[in-house]
Amino acid sequence: MGLQLNVKELLTQLYYNRNVIEYLFGNRDSITVTELLSRDDITPEQYQKLISYEVLYEYQNIVSVNDSVIAMFEDFMEIGEVTPGFISDYLNELNRHIKYYSEGKENRFLRSIKKYLKRINTAITREIIKLQKNVDDTYKNESNYRIKLQKLDDYRTKRDTIIEFIRKAEDVIEETRLLFNITNDLELYSIVASLKSGLIENLDFLIEIQTDITDYINKIQFQLDVYKKVQQLKEVKDRGELHYRTNFREVVQLINPIGFNNHKTPRTKIPIDFLYTDDGYMLCGRVAEKYKITRLMARRMADKMAGNFKDVQIENSLRLDVSALVDKFLSQQKHNLFEFLVAYKFPKAVGTITFEERITLFVEIVLEYEKNFEFKYRLGYHDYEVNEIKKRLGYTIILPKKEPKKKETKKATA
Amino acid sequence: MENTNNNTGGNISTNVKLPKQTHDIFAIMARGHFISSNGTKDGMNRLYDVINNPENFDNLQAYFNVIRYNIERGNNFFYFAKIDEANSLIEKKLESFEKYIDIIDLFASMDNKITIGSRFRPSEIAEECNANVRLKQKLQKIPLYRSETLSNKVREICDLMTRDSFLEREDEESETYKVLDSYTYLMDIVNSIAIYEDTGNSGTEPAGGIIYN
Numbered sequence: 001m002g003l004q005l006n007v008k009e010l011l012t013q014l015y016y017n018r019n020v021i022e023y024l025f026g027n028r029d030s031i032t033v034t035e036l037l038s039r040d041d042i043t044p045e046q047y048q049k050l051i052s053y054e055v056l057y058e059y060q061n062i063v064s065v066n067d068s069v070i071a072m073f074e075d076f077m078e079i080g081e082v083t084p085g086f087i088s089d090y091l092n093e094l095n096r097h098i099k100y101y102s103e104g105k106e107n108r109f110l111r112s113i114k115k116y117l118k119r120i121n122t123a124i125t126r127e128i129i130k131l132q133k134n135v136d137d138t139y140k141n142e143s144n145y146r147i148k149l150q151k152l153d154d155y156r157t158k159r160d161t162i163i164e165f166i167r168k169a170e171d172v173i174e175e176t177r178l179l180f181n182i183t184n185d186l187e188l189y190s191i192v193a194s195l196k197s198g199l200i201e202n203l204d205f206l207i208e209i210q211t212d213i214t215d216y217i218n219k220i221q222f223q224l225d226v227y228k229k230v231q232q233l234k235e236v237k238d239r240g241e242l243h244y245r246t247n248f249r250e251v252v253q254l255i256n257p258i259g260f261n262n263h264k265t266p267r268t269k270i271p272i273d274f275l276y277t278d279d280g281y282m283l284c285g286r287v288a289e290k291y292k293i294t295r296l297m298a299r300r301m302a303d304k305m306a307g308n309f310k311d312v313q314i315e316n317s318l319r320l321d322v323s324a325l326v327d328k329f330l331s332q333q334k335h336n337l338f339e340f341l342v343a344y345k346f347p348k349a350v351g352t353i354t355f356e357e358r359i360t361l362f363v364e365i366v367l368e369y370e371k372n373f374e375f376k377y378r379l380g381y382h383d384y385e386v387n388e389i390k391k392r393l394g395y396t397i398i399l400p401k402k403e404p405k406k407k408e409t410k411k412a413t414a
Numbered sequence: 415m416e417n418t419n420n421n422t423g424g425n426i427s428t429n430v431k432l433p434k435q436t437h438d439i440f441a442i443m444a445r446g447h448f449i450s451s452n453g454t455k456d457g458m459n460r461l462y463d464v465i466n467n468p469e470n471f472d473n474l475q476a477y478f479n480v481i482r483y484n485i486e487r488g489n490n491f492f493y494f495a496k497i498d499e500a501n502s503l504i505e506k507k508l509e510s511f512e513k514y515i516d517i518i519d520l521f522a523s524m525d526n527k528i529t530i531g532s533r534f535r536p537s538e539i540a541e542e543c544n545a546n547v548r549l550k551q552k553l554q555k556i557p558l559y560r561s562e563t564l565s566n567k568v569r570e571i572c573d574l575m576t577r578d579s580f581l582e583r584e585d586e587e588s589e590t591y592k593v594l595d596s597y598t599y600l601m602d603i604v605n606s607i608a609i610y611e612d613t614g615n616s617g618t619e620p621a622g623g624i625i626y627n
Contacts, residue, residue: 233519
């Protein structure tokens with residue numbers, strides 16, 4: 001026997017561990033102790049406490065919430081298994097109290113009668129809602145078709161049971177009309193009236209559910225028939241007779257979903273104006289990332305202007321010169337690219353260009369304008385001195401392309 | 415005609431109240447996908463409910479009809495067809511439906527038949543095929559290209575059917591697939607194919623021939 005809990009303590013425990021309870025309720029009968037304890041929201045001590053209060057149970061290493069707690073949640077949320085037995089219990093209680101009342105005409109029996117009449121009304125409605133939900137759920141989610149058929153059939157029986165109870169309740173109301181009339185209790189009248197209309201309404205629902213169940217069973221039967229058919233078709237197909245002994249071609253011809261008709265999704269162009277918005281900028285960024293266009297990725301809000309921006313400007317002008325430089329190179333025939341760059345006299349505004357910088361420039365130009373060049377697959381050599389040590393550098397001989405070429409204007413701005 | 419703007423702006427939406435999910439619905443269905451009532455990815459079941467609401471259905475239908483799409487209703491699923499457009503590419507369609515016959519036949523031959531609402535993992539199917547020579551043969555004969563092992567082949571089938579929105583990959587981690595309501599579409603197709611009784615002069619039998627089932 002667990003420790004005694006009063007309502008307040010129980011609520012406190014449930015509230016304090018609400019995340020755990022919700023988790024366990026959502027994953028009924030599938031969580032192991034280790035899984036549960038690996039969560040951040042429960043410590044082993046708390047867990048032991050809940051076990052000792054019998055809020056949680058542990059059986060074969062599976063943790064579950066106390067059935068009464070689960071039943072309470074399910075009742076309240078109108079989910080869970082359909083249990084028409086409750087209605088029957090209430091009916092029995094009702095009959096018992098009616099018997100007492102006809103003997104004693106005491107008010108306390110009348111109160112109980114009212115209570116059970118109300119309960120019957122809500123219980124029937126609740127059971128019907130659950131029935132509807134369960135039928136739907138079984139049809140849509142039960143994977144084993146044999147169990148599915150059985151379950152649907154069981155629901156059909158439960159439906160019949162509920163109908164039977166509705167009839168019984170109607171009988172009780174009918175039989176006690178005289179008795180109730182003499183009570184002259186207005187509240188009782190209105191309860192009976194609402195129960196009556198509720199019963200009629202619920203009977204309608206049940207008839208609808210019956211059509212649903214029949215419908216679902218038929219559909220499953222249809223699926224089974226189709227599966228037989230497909231096996232026949234497969235046999236016909238394996239014999240190579242699919243196109244001759246069936247109307248396969250005609251049927252397929254009429255298939256109209258656009259997915260099977262090679263219909264392309266309509267593509268719309270992005271409005272230019274959109275590209276200038278913040279969202280458009282984000283979009284461009286993503287595209288650039290996808291296609292590795294570094295130039296687009298790099299272009300973003302300018303940083304604060306540096307103090308030495310004049311020096312930077314010189315470097316910019318150097319970069320601006322590149323396309324002109326390439327044009328100049330392409331229009332001559334005397335030198336290959338390396339010689340050309342080494343010998344080239346840059347304008348004074350650019351300042352002195354060191355040998356290393358010229359090599360960097362060479363590499364940059366080759367990468368950027370390779371389409372305009374003709375690559376000779378042999379090396380030229382360049383001798384030079386660094387700190388009086390003689391060095392020799394090999395380079396690929398690159399000449400301007402012979403055929404008329406398109407001018408590259410991409411790199412107009414840096 | 416084709417470059418219709420799919421945002422909900424424009425004249426029609428000022429007169430007719432379109433659901434705010436119109437764009438999502440269009441984005442899925444214009445790709446040729448089905449919207450099934452038991453699909454859960456990307457709130458598909460909610461989209462289904464939106465279309466299934468009679469008022470919305472009429473408004474959406476009118477709206478999409480303008481750009482010559484027609485919403486077709488099946489049993490718990492919707493899809494797009496084009497109005498007044500000849501269904502083309504018969505050869506490709508024949509090929510893909512022959513493949514579907516193979517696949518559905520495989521599903522139908524499993525011990526635990528796979529049908530609407532079924533959940534399964536490719537490894538389960540591969541396992542069963544491995545244990546049963548008849549199934550193994552069926553699976554091996556399905557014309558798919560890249561797969562050598564049985565389980566890869568099943569996986570490829572699942573991929574294919576997920577792409578055509580008949581399956582949904584419900585759980586990435588455990589690789590669980592669920593069969594969607596749109597699968598009924600394939601069932602309907604199979605059901606509507608008539609097999610002519612062999613009367614000796616096979617192939618020339620008219621469409622009114624005897625059907626056995």
